[in-house]
Amino acid sequence: MFRxxxxxxxxxxxxxxxxxxxxxxxRKNDAPLNELLDRILPFTLATTEEAETVDYAVPVQAFNVEEW
Incomplete structure (x- = not known):
């Protein structure tokens, strides 16, 4: 019994x-690689810099395919 x-x-x-x-x-396999981080970070920085400022005082221009 004891065995x-x-x-x-x-x-x-x-x-x-x-x-x-x-x-x-x-955990080692799931960790992001430095190479991927180098690719991701410049992309996220570029997209935030390219964002347009919206002027809400100007009327909206509809596209030809939109019905208003």
Missing amino acids: TIEEQRRVIGKARQATVRARRRS
Whole structure:
């Protein structure tokens, strides 16, 4: 009976270790690469700089396909 309990404890310990290792590996794979960040950051900065200011005092011009 005691051998069975010890064996179950070993099984649980090995399962915990395997789970921790798997979580660590998945975190490493999910982390963004510096190369991607270099591509993303200039794009976001460029889009915020190119935003137009809207003058709400000017009447809206409809496109030819719009019905007003």
